[in-house]
Amino acid sequence: MTAVKTMSNWDVEKIRKDFPVLSREVNGKPLVYLDNAASSQVSQAVIDRTAKYVAEEHSNIHRGVHYLSQHATTAYEAAREKVKRFINAPDVNCCIFVRGCTEGVNLVAHSYGKGFISEGDEIIISQMEHHSNIIPWQVVAGDRGAKIRVIPMNERGELIIDEYENLLNERTKIVAVSHVSNSLGTVNPIKEMIATAHKFGVPVCVDAAQSVPHFPVDVQDLDADFFIFSGHKMFAPTGSGIVYGKREWLDKMPPYQTGGSQIRTVSFEKTTYAPLPAKFEAGTPAIAAGIGLGASIDYLNSIGFEAAAAYEHELLEYATQRLSDIPEVRLIGTAAEKASVLSFEIQGIHPHDIGTILDQQGIAIRAGHHCAQPVMNFFDVPATARASFAFYNTREEVDKLADAVQKVIEVFA
Amino acid sequence: MSELNELYQETILEHNKNPRNFRDIEDADNTADGKNPLCGDALRVYVKMDGDRVADVAFKGSGCAISKASASMMTQTVRGKTKEEAEELFDEFHKMVTGGLDVETEENHLGKLKIFSGVLEFPARVKCASLSWHTLNAALRGEEEVSTE
Numbered sequence: 001m002t003a004v005k006t007m008s009n010w011d012v013e014k015i016r017k018d019f020p021v022l023s024r025e026v027n028g029k030p031l032v033y034l035d036n037a038a039s040s041q042v043s044q045a046v047i048d049r050t051a052k053y054v055a056e057e058h059s060n061i062h063r064g065v066h067y068l069s070q071h072a073t074t075a076y077e078a079a080r081e082k083v084k085r086f087i088n089a090p091d092v093n094c095c096i097f098v099r100g101c102t103e104g105v106n107l108v109a110h111s112y113g114k115g116f117i118s119e120g121d122e123i124i125i126s127q128m129e130h131h132s133n134i135i136p137w138q139v140v141a142g143d144r145g146a147k148i149r150v151i152p153m154n155e156r157g158e159l160i161i162d163e164y165e166n167l168l169n170e171r172t173k174i175v176a177v178s179h180v181s182n183s184l185g186t187v188n189p190i191k192e193m194i195a196t197a198h199k200f201g202v203p204v205c206v207d208a209a210q211s212v213p214h215f216p217v218d219v220q221d222l223d224a225d226f227f228i229f230s231g232h233k234m235f236a237p238t239g240s241g242i243v244y245g246k247r248e249w250l251d252k253m254p255p256y257q258t259g260g261s262q263i264r265t266v267s268f269e270k271t272t273y274a275p276l277p278a279k280f281e282a283g284t285p286a287i288a289a290g291i292g293l294g295a296s297i298d299y300l301n302s303i304g305f306e307a308a309a310a311y312e313h314e315l316l317e318y319a320t321q322r323l324s325d326i327p328e329v330r331l332i333g334t335a336a337e338k339a340s341v342l343s344f345e346i347q348g349i350h351p352h353d354i355g356t357i358l359d360q361q362g363i364a365i366r367a368g369h370h371c372a373q374p375v376m377n378f379f380d381v382p383a384t385a386r387a388s389f390a391f392y393n394t395r396e397e398v399d400k401l402a403d404a405v406q407k408v409i410e411v412f413a
Numbered sequence: 414m415s416e417l418n419e420l421y422q423e424t425i426l427e428h429n430k431n432p433r434n435f436r437d438i439e440d441a442d443n444t445a446d447g448k449n450p451l452c453g454d455a456l457r458v459y460v461k462m463d464g465d466r467v468a469d470v471a472f473k474g475s476g477c478a479i480s481k482a483s484a485s486m487m488t489q490t491v492r493g494k495t496k497e498e499a500e501e502l503f504d505e506f507h508k509m510v511t512g513g514l515d516v517e518t519e520e521n522h523l524g525k526l527k528i529f530s531g532v533l534e535f536p537a538r539v540k541c542a543s544l545s546w547h548t549l550n551a552a553l554r555g556e557e558e559v560s561t562e
Binding site (some may be wrong): 349352356411 | 420421426429430451452453454455476477479535537538541
């Protein structure tokens with residue numbers, strides 16, 4: 001087995017001090033947090049900014065004439081501007097705040113569905129999608145009389161691109177696909193897939209929940225039609241998420257949720273809708289969470305997100321090597337290009353048992369179907385154990401994981 | 414790691430490795446399917462009655478060590494009991510793993526099943542331990558499916 005080259009110049013211990021939860025104990029052991037794909041931890045800087053907003057600056061936004069309301073609006077819209085720059089969106093008003101990726105997918109599916117999908121049309125998704133990028137499309141297909149087509153994957157957990165191209169036809173109305181698989185870690189060739197779909201005039205909706213936290217993204221370079229992600233997976237508090245969409249679609253799509261804030265005029269005879277982004281932001285938003293998302297972007301920029309991503313990737317490679325060296329372990333998801341996620345099974349031992357024994361040693365992984373039952377069925381497993389990394393995990397933590405896996409095997413021998 | 418030893422005791426590990434009555438019953442009077450959707454445990458329990466008595470009980474399926482060991486010991490305990498006794502055992506087992514019964518101080522018929530009291534320290538695993546009992550209960554009542562959701 002070739003040795004993994006020494007870690008890049010990343011001062012992980014310094015970074016860890018920024019995250020208060022990482023110094024706590026769990027079950028009498030130091031916490032080893034390897035469940036980042038489920039949710040990530042929040043830095044003190046983000047905690048402070050969010051808490052400061054709630055403590056000193058809070059008011060409802062957008063139409064108040066008093067100081068706090070204007071101040072809160074400025075802070076919230078500043079966060080939106082940070083998102084725009086973070087993903088290199090062309091237009092800040094095309095960055096819509098939602099409360100998480102799942103809500104974002106529901107927004108695009110139902111709103112685009114209502115506007116553009118009719119009987120006999122087709123929606124392409126992939127075999128490796130998270131349930132949140134399957135079920136909204138299933139529901140919309142059912143409502144609109146459309147058909148779901150599925151891009152298959154191979155044994156390594158890579159999409160079979162030839163089959164994808166075969167699925168595209170004149171009835172295809174949208175492709176919905178994940179940038180990175182939450183269960184397999186596969187990084188899909190999104191840019192190429194978008195280019196192919198565009199040849200057929202088909203827009204592509206990217207589930208970016210697991211990509212945005214792990215490497216820099218550029219929605220213009222990708223030419224994505226929709227690009228959706230959650231704040232809580234990218235080191236911000238729960239409650240925020242973003243739908244980026246090309247204006248050519250968003251302007252023509254009917255609203256998703258309706259109510260206050262997203263209207264221009266209201267009467268009982270007729271209501272007209274506000275322009276973007278307000279059209280898609282009904283009701284009082286999760287203001288504090290949105291400001292937290294902006295603060296997280298500031299934090300990532302301050303530590304050097306590209307360097308963070310490079311370090312995290314080396315860690316994944318090291319973890320992959322350490323677990324591959326254990327004969328009883330089978331890795332699930334061995335694509336050539338991967339990010340963050342290491343799913344595995346141990347011969348004859350259920351992931352639930354692995355998870356509990358690791359938990360007793362302070363190690364947090366996830367065991368289950370990861371909201372990806374089709375993936376579990378494909379690999380013929382009831383569930384997998386999943387470790388998922390971030391830039392604040394360490395080589396020593398990977399060693400602890402490998403040692404604990406060894407211990408599990410001993411317990412069940 | 415004493416808490417862990419409370420859950421993964423020798424007996425439980427042994428029952429997981431060599432589950433008793435891990436087979437189907439071709440002429441079963443009732444079968445029921447039980448699923449633990451959160452983690453993928455799935456069991457089928459077969460019951461053959463002789464009048465009011467459980468003449469034979471068996472199970473098949475896949476699941477974690479706790480669910481398998483629990484199912485195995487359930488089949489051992491329930492065989493030969495009346496339907497009423499089996500339902501009482503279900504009730505006591507369920508109370509034990511959810512903290513409603515102190516097996517050391519309160520009267521019960523659980524016997525060897527007491528070793529599952531350790532599951533109290535692991536709330537995420539309670540549904541694993543009780544899955545086979547819920548499924549048995551469904552089978553005895555003539556219901557076909559049960560989920561721990």
